[in-house]
Amino acid sequence: MKTLRYVFSYTKNYAAPLAIAIFAMIALVGVELLTPLFVRNLIGAVQGGVWDAQTSGYITRLAVGLLGLYIARGVLRFLSSYEAHIAGWGVVTNVRRRIYEHLQRLSLRFYSDQQTGQLMSRMINDSDMFERLVAHAIPGILVHVLTLVGVSVILLSLNWKVMLLTLVPIPAIIWAMRNFAKYVRPAFRMRQKELAELNATLNDNLSGIREIKAFTREEAEAGRIGKHIERYRDSLLHALRLMATFQPFVEFTSSLGTIVVIYFGGRLAFQGTLPLQDLVAFFLYLEMFYQPIRALSGDWEQVQEALAGADRVSELLNEEPEPYDNPTAIALTERAQGHIVFHDVSFQYDRGDTVLEHISLEIPANHVVALVGPTGVGKTTMASLIPRFYDPTAGKITLDGHDLRELTLQSLRRQISMVLQDVFLFHGTVRENILFGRPDATEEEMIQAAKIANAHEFIEKLPEGYDTLIGERGVKLSGGQKQRLSIARAVLKNAPILILDEATSSVDTETELLIQQALERLMLNRTTIIIAHRLSTIRHADTIVVLEGKRIAEKGTHGELMARRGLYWHLNEVQTNIEPALEALRRAEIAAD
Ligand SMILES: Nc1ncnc2c1ncn2[C@@H]1O[C@H](COP(=O)(O)OP(=O)(O)OP(=O)(O)O)[C@@H](O)[C@H]1O
Ligand SMILES: [Mg+2]
Structure with missing residues (x-):
């Protein structure tokens, strides 16, 4: 009810x-x-x-x-x-x-x-x-x-007499319908389930078509899908067989009424009643x-x-919506200074272990802070606490002295531009994708942003320039091109806080250098949190924070950390000396072969 x-x-x-x-x-x-x-x-x-x-x-x-x-x-x-x-x-x-x-x-x-x-x-x-x-x-x-x-x-x-007689077959009808409901309907539902299963498997399968070809799994996969197709047919035939059995039976019970009326009604008609x-x-x-x-x-x-x-x-x-705006939450109407402080922050996803423990970090306004550390250590997680994609499990984060939870979500997120690790572009034109964060920007502003991101040049070469359709049903962009578009999108938003998560990871060294220059211009009047594996790209950060084992292992400028000869120095050594050496060795081996 x-x-x-x-x-x-x-x-x-x-x-x-x-x-x-x-x-x-x-x-x-x-x-x-x-x-x-x-x-x-x-x-x-x-x-x-x-x-x-x-x-x-x-x-x-x-x-x-x-x-x-x-x-x-x-x-x-x-x-x-x-x-x-x-x-x-x-x-x-x-x-x-x-x-x-x-x-x-x-x-x-x-x-x-x-x-x-x-x-x-x-x-x-x-x-x-x-x-x-x-x-x-x-x-x-x-x-x-x-x-x-x-x-x-x-x-x-x-x-009324004949009327009462027509009630005689009703128990049989009800009984037949009950059984019909008990056996036939579940069989049809089963068929529905098999169909959904076939759909889901096929969907998964076609999404992985590249892997299927690469691992030459065509035959095996055809067999697997074939089984699902057959299972669907079998469930359908089972349902149809039950239906074919029950249907005549149900029909039979209701025709009993006609017999009753012929038998009794016929008599009564002859008798004249x-x-x-x-x-x-x-x-x-x-x-x-x-x-x-x-x-x-x-x-x-x-x-x-x-x-x-x-x-x-x-x-x-009934699912609870996002971290609620506190009833007392205030909207940040002005442009934030960008002074961010992590106060003894710990964090844990719903499933799994604690990712961050007792993180304390002050990021002064307009500073550039780099987060480095081994993969899976929690760099992306730490950055996503700033726009409140998640709230800390313990501790708090403040922006210009306000606890983030005391700000309205919208007003907080308007202060932040992000370039995420996995770039997602919507199906639409290049223009729509760049304007996503600020639909009212002018044409000049948009082109300016694309130029800063080093994207303008390749966009102009696309078949229809800024009006080229991209995304699932449009022109496919390379990883580096997508990254540059998403940087343009972030540039255009022009927020006081900038978060760059591996923003230059899928471009070549030359483009990286160009983007690097662009980003440096961009970081000038912004608080920037930059995450990068390639340490060469964050050398000039005001503070480099090295995460290890859920905590901050060390922090300081490039010079300070190198002098400490700690984890950062070690990572740096590997990247600047050992990796190129190994590469040279490999090349030499290939040449020798
Ligand atoms: N949505 C999620 N739910 C549960 N656990 C998650 C989620 N996202 C990440 N994790 C876990 O949290 C830990 C930190 O992940 P995170 O993505 O922050 O690492 P990262 O330092 O950014 O790594 P990378 O350098 O590879 O990008 C990992 O152990 C990961 O498995
Ligand atoms: Mg990450």
């Missing part, structure tokens, strides 16, 4: 179509109930009457009346179906909007635990269930109950009597399924 009320809370703007649909459905039941009476009345008239002007007029009236009824039926059917669907799909639209808005507000913590496919299925498939409920199941119950009541009243008034026209009416109404009984079990099941879908949707909507 609670879920039902919840579903109907989404019908808000669709009260009118829903009301029209319900009215049309009720009227339609009335029309359907009246129709057989025309045949009955005709037979009645033929039996007792003679052909004269009066009967001729009567028949004309019957014909015209029936014509009117059929026209009304057409109009009502249109209204009931169309308006119910307007309401149903309207509700789905409301729900989907609501889900998407909610999805956007959920934390990255939530996303790291979810399969994208699952979320898409919630948004697309489960929300479909609302339509089934509003446009089919509930109207179905209404129509079928009304029809049942209507037909019962008519049959009772025609002849049941007029011919009423006997005929019984036959005409019989199907209208049993059909709703059969349909109701399906309606009920649909309601159950729809409510289950609605439950899954509401479960998602």
Whole structure:
């Protein structure tokens, strides 16, 4: 009941179509109930009457009346179906909007635990269930109950004895439908599951087509997919076999009624207690009597399924949104100074060990801080605490003296430009992608940003320059090109805090140098957190922070750290001396071969 009320809370703007649909459905039941009476009345008239002007007029009236009824039926059917669907799909639209808005507000913590496919299925498939409920199941119950009541009243008034006899097959019908629901429906659901499985496997498989080719796994993978295809066929055939068995059985139980009416009604008609026209009416109404009984079990099941879908949707909507804005949170309206302090910060993802422990670090405004350390040590994690993608498990971070949690999320994130480690570009034009962080920038500003990022030159060479479509369905960019676009995007946003996570990792040394110069210009009046594996790129940072084993192992300028001969010195040695030496050795070996 609670879920039902919840579903109907989404019908808000669709009260009118829903009301029209319900009215049309009720009227339609009335029309359907009246129709057989025309045949009955005709037979009645033929039996007792003679052909004269009066009967001729009567028949004309019957014909015209029936014509009117059929026209009304057409109009009502249109209204009931169309308006119910307007309401149903309207509700789905409301729900989907609501889900998407909610999805956007959920934390990255939530996303790291979810399969994208699952979320898409919630948004697309489960929300479909609302339509089934509003446009089919509930109207179905209404129509079928009304029809049942209507037909019962008519049959009772025609002849209550025969009416009671027609009830005889009902237990058999109900029994048949119960079994139908018990065996056939689950089989069809199973088929649905196999289909989803096939879809998911195929999706995964095609995404890895490059690997399949590289490892020559074609045959094995074809076999695996083939199995899924066969499993799907088998589940389908199983469902169809059950269906083929049950369908005739269900049909048989409802035809028992016809036998009952022939046997008893026939007798009563001969004995004169049941007029011919009423006997005929019984036959005409019989199907209208049993059909709703059969349909109701399906309606009920649909309601159950729809409510289950609605439950899954509401479960998602009940998911707590992102680190909430504190009620007392203030908006940073001015440009921040960019003074960031980590106060004894520890952090742990939902799953897994602590990543950071007791990190204390002061980043003065307009300073450049480099984070270095072995892979997986927590550099990206540490940087993502600044825009509050996650909140520290202990300790706090302040910006210009405000605890980040005391600032509104939006106003905080407006102060930060990021170039992330895995660049993501949306399907759209180059222009749209660069303007993503600041859609109102002028053409000059955009080109300026692209120039700073060293991207302008390659963009101009694209088939349609800034209007070239990129992303999944567009022109494919190289890793380095993507990186430069995302730098342009960050440059254009022109925020006082800049976070660069491996921003130059996928460009060649020459481009790296160019970007390096660009970034240095950019870092001038900004607080910058830069993460890089190649230590040569962060040599000039004001402070270099070396992370190791969840903590800050050492920090200082390049000169200071080199003098210490600690971890930084060691990493530096490996990169500047040992790696090139190994490389030279390898080359020499190849040459010798
Ligand atoms: N979303 C997540 N959920 C759970 N654990 C995570 C998540 N992201 C990262 N981790 C874990 O946190 C640790 C630190 O990861 P992080 O990405 O911060 O490392 P990193 O220093 O940036 O490494 P790299 O140099 O390879 O980019 C790793 O052990 C990683 O497995
Ligand atoms: Mg990283």
